[in-house]
Amino acid sequence: MEEEKITLRPFTISDADDFMVWASDDKVSHFCSWNTFTDKNTLIDHIEKTILPHPWFRAICLNGRPVGAILFTPATGNDSCRGELGYMLASQLWGKGVMTKAVKLAVKSVFEEMKGLERVEALVDVENKGSLKVLEKVGFLKEGVLRKYFVLKGRTRDMVMFSLLSTDTIYA
Numbered sequence: 247m248e249e250e251k252i253t254l255r256p257f258t259i260s261d262a263d264d265f266m267v268w269a270s271d272d273k274v275s276h277f278c279s280w281n282t283f284t285d286k287n288t289l290i291d292h293i294e295k296t297i298l299p300h301p302w303f304r305a306i307c308l309n310g311r312p313v314g315a316i317l318f319t320p321a322t323g324n325d326s327c328r329g330e331l332g333y334m335l336a337s338q339l340w341g342k343g344v345m346t347k348a349v350k351l352a353v354k355s356v357f358e359e360m361k362g363l364e365r366v367e368a369l370v371d372v373e374n375k376g377s378l379k380v381l382e383k384v385g386f387l388k389e390g391v392l393r394k395y396f397v398l399k400g401r402t403r404d405m406v407m408f409s410l411l412s413t414d415t416i417y418a
């Protein structure tokens with residue numbers, strides 16, 4: 247996978263067909279809080295109401311075409327030094343280094359764009375091996391396991407807390 251072909255950009259409604267490829271895939275939604283989309287109109291509604299107004303939600307594009315999504319949700323008030331990263335990729339592209347590259351691009355962008363941001367967090371299910379490895383490869387620090395921290399589709403899950411600081415070596 248040639249790194250220069252991976253880019254990030256905001257979504258538009260016209261991305262709905264490409265978005266449906268991963269949003270309708272149970273393998274992709276398995277560790278995510280959202281349920282698999284079965285209907286394109288529901289997805290369009292979700293893009294309009296949730297994704298377009300989101301402070302930082304980007305399409306991961308391969309040769310200009312969306313193949314996944316990455317989002318950063320900044321915290322507010324006394325927590326405004328930090329925010330949480332989330333991501334998903336079409337399953338036919340897993341294991342080729344796409345998300346490792348996309349996370350590097352996203353973290354660089356948010357540290358540049360968001361004034362006062364010092365810490366990017368990611369919370370990962372202890373069984374989500376691919377996601378754990380992506381964050382380790384990018385250089386996130388594994389801070390610990392938060393026990394019984396998140397209810398995923400009715401099951402309470404242990405989650406690994408990762409962080410990357412704006413002063414950490416790869417971004418200093």
Ligand SMILES: CC(C)(COP(=O)(O)OP(=O)(O)OC[C@H]1O[C@@H](n2cnc3c(N)ncnc32)[C@H](O)[C@@H]1OP(=O)(O)O)[C@@H](O)C(=O)NCCC(=O)NCCS
Binds near residue numbers: 334336341374383
């Ligand atoms: C997790 C996810 C984003 C990984 O994306 P990806 O592009 O496949 O990740 P990369 O190719 O950059 O993988 C990094 C490493 O993890 C490994 N990896 C990826 N998926 C793996 C899996 N399911 N099991 C074990 N290792 C895995 C890759 O082989 C690679 O290791 P390597 O460099 O030693 O070969 C992708 O599987 C996905 O979208 N999953 C569903 C959504 C999700 O779980 N999002 C995260 C919620 S916190």
